[in-house]
Every structure is written in structure tokens, then in C-alpha cells.
Amino acid sequence: MAKAYVFTEHGGPEAETFIDLPPPSPGPGQLLVAVRAAGVNPVDWKLRNGYSRPGSAPTELPAVLGSEAAGVVKEIGAGVEGFSVGDAVFGSTLTGGYAEYTLLPVEVTAHKPDAVSFTDAAALPVAAATAYDAVNQVALPPGDTLLIIGVGGGVGVAAAQIARAFGIRVVGTASAGKKEFVESLGVVHVAPGPDLAERIRAAAPDGVDAVLDLVGGADLEAAATLLTDRTKLISAADKGTVPRLGGAAVVRLRTAAVLDEVAKLVVSGSLRPYVTRTFPLERADEALRAVEEGHARGKIVIEVGA
Structure with missing residues (x-):
């Protein structure tokens, strides 16, 4: 049996608990992985609350x-090529990451590069x-300006670094407490809140060429009013509103090729995962609360095994 942190029903933190589960068996195209580290994301608590990914099957509980x-x-499932037992890997989970074992498609x-730690790879x-x-x-050319609404979280911090690596200027909104941090990324900081559009115009007098919300x-x-095109x-947070404004949701490719490219950026030094806090599996509840309560800066990771 292996330890796992689960939710037993849809609801708040009271639905979470530790249980022992047998390691899952890999099916075709799947890998059984002994988890060394697991990233913590807002979608984790949203799924616990009852959110369902479009096209996904109903969640089996726990x-x-x-x-x-x-x-x-x-262990390797049928039809898998390019992976061997003992390989160090990272990816999106099929059976949850807050556990000693999980399945990856x-x-x-x-493959995790040797130069990238398990903790960073999990982020x-x-x-x-x-x-x-x-x-x-x-698809901005070098020299254009990208506005990131909410630049201080995990996606925003990564997007700012990737854009900067591509030669794109970045302006971002974040709380006053994150100002010094986001400026260290080369981002022009703007405080969120009322009259936001005016503050962005002041920070980017030549205008912004794209917005990632x-x-x-x-x-x-407010950000939509700054764009002529x-x-x-694009938005990763408000897929209902952005089409009405003439934009679109972020299109996730969810491919191994993207993970390979992201890892290359880490190895080159262009992208730092910014794991700002780690917790052992026994304190998974604390890790998730830090993200759920919105106080996390950068990424939080649960370290599971050595």
C-alpha cells in the first residue's frame, strides 16, 4: 500500500484526507511512476470543489x-516506446500527484534532464x-509588449520569463507585495484594481500588443480596452468572458514536445521554475492551503520521496 492525499467528496478542505492505496497498474500508453515531487496548482482545489474539465469523465471518489x-x-504499460524502468520523468498525472505512486500518460x-531537479521538474x-x-x-515578435494580468503566480512568472527569452517586453499586474519580485523578472509592475487601464497606459505609453489574462x-x-487587435x-482564467470581448481562451497543446521545450529553457537558464516553498507529503494540506488562499508567490511543490 502507498500513501496518498485525496478528497472523498466535492467540497472544501474538510473533504481532504490521507489514505493508503495500492499502486495503480499502468494501462496501454501509461507509466507507473514513483513520485519524487508533485506541483501544487489552483486547479487542484477547484477539482475538489467540483470543477470538471471539459470533456472529462465524472470524478471517481476518493x-x-x-x-x-x-x-x-x-513499470511500463503496453505499447510504450522511448521509456524504460528507472528513467527520471515528469508530466501530467492521470491518477493524481499527491501520492507515492501515480500514472503518467x-x-x-x-524525460527529466539531469540538470533539472525533481522538485523543479514537478513545477x-x-x-x-x-x-x-x-x-x-x-505570437509576438521581439520588441513587442505583452501585458500579463496576474503575473505573480505560477503561470505568470513562467510566462514573463519565456516572453523575455523571446525578446518580448513584459508589463504585468500583481499586488504591491509582489512588486519587487516581478520587477526582478524584468517585468514593469502595475498595481491591479480600479482605473487599471490608465495605470497600464502610463507604464506602457507605446501601448500593449497582446494580453495574457x-x-x-x-x-x-479593463485590459481588453487597451488592444486594437x-x-x-487570451485568458486562462475567464473562458466565459474572453470570447465576448473578442479574444479566446489559452489553447493547451498538452504534448511531450512542449514539456521538452520547457525543460530546455530551464537548462539554458532562460526559465527558472521559482519554487518558493516545498512541503513533505505529510503536510500536503498546508501546501494546498497556501495556493488556495492566494498567498503563494511562484510555485509550491510537495516533495514525496528521495
Whole structure:
């Protein structure tokens, strides 16, 4: 049996608990992985609350929390090529990452470079890969300006670094407490809140060429007024509002190729995962609370095994 942190029903933190589960068996195209580290993301608590990914099957309970992990391959399912038992890998989980064992689908799993730690690798499949997809989706040339609404979180921090690596100027909104941090990324900081559009115009007098929204709501509405080409308005947070404004949701490719590219950026030094806090599996509840309460700066990772 192996330890896992799960939710037993849809609801708040009271639905979470530790249980012992047998390691899952890999099916065709799947890898059984001994987890070394698992990233923590807002989608984790949203799924616990009852959110359902479009096109997904109903959640079977109890469900292990966590959407991304890094670890060592222990068993290989039928038809898998390019992976061997003992390989260090990272990817998106099928059976949750807050556990000693998980299943990874090979189509969204990549080999972990030796130069990247398990902890850093576990922070890449959701936030950094979403950021990579988003920056490529707006397709700005070097020298243009990207506005990131909510730049201080996991996706925003990664998107800012990736955009800067591509020669793109970045302006971003974040709380006053994150000002020094986001400026260290080379981002022009703007405080969120009322009259946001005016403050962005002051920070970017030549205008912004694209907007990546990670917050939604009023800030997304304000940012949209700054664009003449609304096809350059994309959101990972408010998929209901952004089409009405003439933009689109971030299109996630969810491929191993994207994970490979993100890992290369880490190895080159262009992308730092910014894991700012780690917790042992025994304190998974604390890790998830830090993200759920919105106080996390950068990425939080649960370290599971040595």
C-alpha cells in the first residue's frame, strides 16, 4: 500500500484526507511512476470543489489530488516506446500527484534532464507548459509588449520569463507585495484594481500588443480596452468572458514536445521554475492551503520521496 492525499467528496478542505492505496497498474500508453515531487496548482482545489474539465469523465471518489509530478519509472504499460524502468520523468498525472505512486500518460510525459531537479521538474507540466502555450499563441515578435494580468503566480512568472527569452517586453499586474519580485523578472509592475487601464497606459505609453489574462473579471475587461487587435487577447482564467470581448481562451497543446521545450529553457537558464516553498507529503494540506488562499508567490511543490 502507498500513501496518498485525496478528497472523498466535492467540497472544501474538510473533504481532504490521507489514505493508503495500492499502486495503480499502468494501462496501454501509461507509466507507473514513483513520485519524487508533485506541483501544487489552483486547479487542484477547484477539482475538489467540483470543477470538471471539459470533456472529462465524472470524478471517481476518493480522488488523489494533484495534476503534475516528477519521479522514476517503475513499470511500463503496453505499447510504450522511448521509456524504460528507472528513467527520471515528469508530466501530467492521470491518477493524481499527491501520492507515492501515480500514472503518467506518455503523450504528456518527458524525460527529466539531469540538470533539472525533481522538485523543479514537478513545477513545469501545468504552469510552465500553460505559459509556453500562451506566449506562442499570441505570437509576438521581439520588441513587442505583452501585458500579463496576474503575473505573480505560477503561470505568470513562467510566462514573463519565456516572453523575455523571446525578446518580448513584459508589463504585468500583481499586488504591491509582489512588486519587487516581478520587477526582478524584468517585468514593469502595475498595481491591479480600479482605473487599471490608465495605470497600464502610463507604464506602457507605446501601448500593449497582446494580453495574457490569468485573473479574469474586471481586470480582464479593463485590459481588453487597451488592444486594437482583440485576437491578441487570451485568458486562462475567464473562458466565459474572453470570447465576448473578442479574444479566446489559452489553447493547451498538452504534448511531450512542449514539456521538452520547457525543460530546455530551464537548462539554458532562460526559465527558472521559482519554487518558493516545498512541503513533505505529510503536510500536503498546508501546501494546498497556501495556493488556495492566494498567498503563494511562484510555485509550491510537495516533495514525496528521495
